[in-house]
Amino acid sequence: MTLDEICRLLEGEFLSGQAKRGEEVSIVGATDLMSDALAYMKPKSLLLTGLANIQVVRTAEMADLKAVCFVRGKQLEASVIEEARSEELPLMRTPFPMFKACGILWQKGLNPCF
Amino acid sequence: MEKNPHKDSDRDTRAIFISKVQELAYEMKVEQVMTPNAVSVPPEMRMDDLRILMQKERISGVPVVTGGAVQGLVSIEDLMNYLASDEKGRTVAEKMSKKVTTVFKDDPLTRAVNLFDMTGFGRFPVVDRGTGKLAGVITKGDIVKGFLKRLEVEYHEEEIHRYRASHFFEDIVADKATLTFHYGVKGGDFAKAGRASSGLKKTLSRLGIKPEVIRRVAIASYEAEMNMVIYSKGGRLSAEVTPEIIKVTATDVGPGIPDVEKAMQPGYSTASPWVREMGFGAGMGLPNIKKCSDHMVVNSVVGTGTTVEFIIGV
Incomplete structure (x- = not known):
């Protein structure tokens, strides 16, 4: 599924990395714990998280994640979005809570990390 | 009992191969391997x-279609049964067969x-999720190919x-070549935390090191x-x-770790709440490092500092 379709399903918006909206994702992980993301997420997967700080962008960079989607309409500091832009990392934001966002993507056939 | 190193490495290679194929099975779409215009x-x-058609096309099963929609599947077995009867x-x-299992193009x-695996069938018609029409056919052979x-x-x-990585070292005239990169890390500065690793990751990428290796180091x-x-x-x-290898050494000045063995246990942490709020401090750090590396040593002196050293094969 493309990032664009995911964004639409979650009624979300892009905060950075719009140029990559056509890229495909098939594996999703959801956690607020960055060590969990580093340990268990697959390269090129999508991270759903309620954590809104610079370390999310770093984690995505280190673990070669495809994109990050923040849940519950989290507000981000400009420096976080700026960092994501310079790393060409797509950031999205959905108004939905974590459980609902996961449910929607699961129902549409996206896969867990393991 | 003595360990047989060959057996272990065989198993490791197989495990890596299986997980690679599993990863591909998740990543790839039916339409990437199916036979279109079947x-x-x-x-x-x-x-x-x-x-006559099946003989000419050398196929063993055909989707039955009206106006693009799949009505059934007729196989060589159906044909043989028919020929064997007096009908x-x-x-x-x-x-x-009217009960057909189909898959979607974007599955x-x-x-x-x-x-x-579940049905034991040899082929599935592939349907476009949007239009509901036949888009192709997929067989086990298509998947393997x-x-x-x-x-x-x-x-x-x-x-x-x-080639790129070996070339870089080939250009260096020396009996033994080691490139060393140093990065300073400031204690307590969460906003800048990760910059050293980010710099190292970019540097390794420019050296042409394999992405899987870089990811583990990063x-x-x-x-x-x-x-x-x-x-x-x-x-x-x-x-x-x-x-051959990448050796990373993280040396700090700080309180040290009183019980290294305990600190290596997943879930053990002495982190304060503000660290947990940042998404860390769940006692996964050292176990994660161990998981990513081929060899790891922690040396710590209470009241002085800690050195974590790990090696990853290139």
Whole structure:
């Protein structure tokens, strides 16, 4: 599924990395714990998280994640979005809570990390 | 009992291969491996004409379609049963299997693999989710061919990486070459935490090191760097790169770890709540480093500082 379709399903918006909206994702992980993301997420997967700080962008960079989607309409500091832009990392934001966002993507056939 | 190193490495290679194929099965889509524009027949076709068609096309099963929509599947088995009976002049609609399992074009390959496993069928018609019309046919052979093609492409990319990396070291005239990179890490500075690992990751990428190796180095370095930021007054992250290995050393000035063995246990943490709010401090740092590396040593002196050293093969 493309990032664009995911964004639409979650009624979300892009905060950075719009140029990559056509890229495909098939594996999703959801956690607020960055060590969990580093340990268990697959390269090129999508991270759903309620954590809104610079370390999310770093984690995505280190673990070669495809994109990050923040849940519950989290507000981000400009420096976080700026960092994501310079790393060409797509950031999205959905108004939905974590459980609902996961449910929607699961129902549409996206896969867990393991 | 003595350990047989060959057995272990065989198992490791197989484990890596299986997880690679599993990953591909999740990543790849049915439409990437299916046979598009596959032969289909109308329900009113006579079974005798089907025999000629199947012989000519050398296929063992055909989707039955009206106006693009799949009505059934007629296989060589249906044809043989028909020929063995005394019936004459029957149509495909009368002999086909009406209960057909189909897959969608945009389904992950893993769905098709599981269905082949569960049903024992040889082929599935592939349907476009949007229009509901037949888009192609997928067989087990298509899946195997798709995997092999993809693995070949990845192998080729890996060869290019290897060439670039080996080339870099070949250009250096020395009996033994080691590149060393140093990065300073400031204790308590969460906003800048991760910059050292980010710099190291970009540098390794420019050297042409394989992406899977870089990812392991990056994750382990980042965990080590976060530990320095969270618990110490700061320190230095250094990486030594040779054609064979990457050795990373994270040395800090700080309180040290009283019980290293305990700190290595997953879930053990002394982190304060503010660290947990940042998404760390769940007692996964050192276990994560160990998981990513081939060899790891922690040396700590209480009241002085900690050194974490890990080695990852290139």
